[in-house]
Amino acid sequence: MGSLAASDNSQSLVVAEVRALAGPAAALDPRLIDAAVRAWSDNTKRAFVSDLTLWAEWCRQRHIAPDNATPELVAAWIRVLGRTADGDEVKLQREWKQRSPATIARYLVHIGMAYRMGGLTDPTAEPLVKLELKAMRRARGTRQRQARGIRFKGEVADLDGPASGVCLAHLIKACRRDWLGLRDAALIRTAYDTACRRSELVSIRVDHIEGDGAGGGALYIPSSKTDAEGQGAYAYLSPATMKAIRDWKKDGDIREGPLFRRVECHADGSVRCVGNAALHPNSITLIYRRLIRDAYAKGLLGEISETRFEKLLKEISSHSIRVGVAQDNFAAGEGLPAIMQAYRWRDPATVMRYGARLATQSGAAARLAKRFTS
Template identity: 70%
Template sequence: MTAVRPVVGEGTSLDLIVSDVRALIGPAAAIDESLLDAALRGWSANTRRAFQSDLTLWGQWCRKRRVAAADATPELVAAWVRALAGTDLSDETPRAMATIERYLVHVGWAYRMAALTDPTTAPLVKLEKKAARKRLGVRQRQARAIRFKGDIADLDSPASGVCLAHLIKACRRDLLGLRDEALLRMAYDSAGRRSELVAIDVAHVEAPDGQGAGTLFIPKSKTDQEGEGAYAYLSPVTMRAIARWRDAAHIDRGPLFRRVETHFDGSVAAVGRAALHPNSITLIYRRLIRAAHAKKLLGVMGEAELERWVAAVSSHSIRVGVAQDNFAADESLPAIMQAYRWRDPRTVMRYGARLAAKSGASARMAERLAEN
């Protein structure tokens, strides 16, 4: 058995996860730590955290049924799937199908790492998954898009509703606002995921060229765990926003986007040194939507509609909006994927599906017939 050593990366160490696996399957089982070590070094930090969390949930399910996890049967796993899918009455909160499948993958890995029979691969469990897919569907909830000018058909039209242009107008005229504007523009130009945005270092932003445009080096991303790196274009207006933020906050090195601490009355107290937490990106977007609404920038929008918008927004919303704007500009799928680091064309097409429905053949035919 190999020695326990820390996994290189964010926060989670091998010995901690070994403890979680051992707590699940019992102290007597011999864990293949070399297999576990290799898997964890290949997984992202988010996957490692999800692995631990999912094992905890499975362990709780087994304890409630008074069954040792090491002795779990396919029938027990199948019952868990039914509960998670909402098929059986249970105190379990129903989950999306993608979440259920992730749980089973991680639980199955734990059994295989302990050289135990994996109950998640049994035919009964496969059939229960099929039934759950039929009940829940496989369509994933998509973040509400934040496009540059909103939900418009013509990119030359004025900005409308919740959009990047209005969120930028809603930014405050102080350090907090300077950071927010730089973050919004960076997120749009790069279509950055939250993990990419918070990881941006001052050194990653290359100096502007003769026209004022710059480039962002992205050393690692969700689809580039090996760290090959990628580049994103930064417009002159984005480079100017970054320069204003850096000058005002006196940021010469280290993380570009940092926490801006405020007093009780909302005035700025200080700028932190550490990078923003990934979870803060969604909160910033939601705060700015509320600020835009308060400034009457969103047009006629009631409180109920505002709350629906806020609930549907996530850190991915601008990335979705970038994809839709590119489709509206008639950019090709390969060009969009290359520019914004997408590897799966199905993901990009899903982001553009709603926009395509409004501009596709059926929409053009309906408009033509309506004129007669």
């Protein structure tokens, strides 16, 4: 019943946004809307609604009704968002946050879909828009900002050597010895073993985890960003991670339901209780950054200036451990197919991008330079 209600609500939101764009007299395409609602993930639906809201604001500022939008209006938006505007458009850039080429391309996909759902001509499909997007990419480049990886022992070439800087080993040491610390330790260990995305981490339930009889275990992941059909997948959990999960479950009296929950704290920072609801996906980045701050305060990160530390914090996201896992696998000599299979990647370019920075330290050029300078 709850799932049905959620589906109805999603469809209502999509219909409302398309209706607002197309106007009350438009003949909406119910089949296209229904198919989209069933095919899209919750994140895609939220992005669709958010992107249409931004487009409506742009149209309002330009004093043009969305249903009368032209390719020229779309092209101007691309220039403003991509910081390639000139003339009178330059002053508009102060009112709009700069977006990456990938984000702008996503906006155009959703906006174009909304026009087609509303039975209107799609202004994003015109050659002018496609060429403006290509020109912006050429001017800006398409390299996406990558989250800083959190590797197990940090940016080290020798995986058997001591830990250094911001790394999982130091974050584990920084965890408190109360409910909050037990939850955090189990969370980051699970994130590292499985390379789960934030949505996958907060969706883990107690019954998704099984022991393997040898100290380790397996996590069942019912669905993910790259598994829209819900076929499910399994990820390995190390003995250390299984122990951390058991400690968290025992102390938090968690027997069923969501595994990673919010821990309520008093004003002085001491813990008050363990909640019943799962963590929100947005909390994952905040937890990682808090643990890094704790590690810094305890002197675990070594010599680092406050300015450099604050810059480093901004580079951390919920994706940082996933990036670090890929980098550690490359450092350990694992091949691309094995990494993709173990951690549920479908795009080899993404994995290779994560390992690109590491390649400068351990690739052929680095080995040759080391040989001639040793």
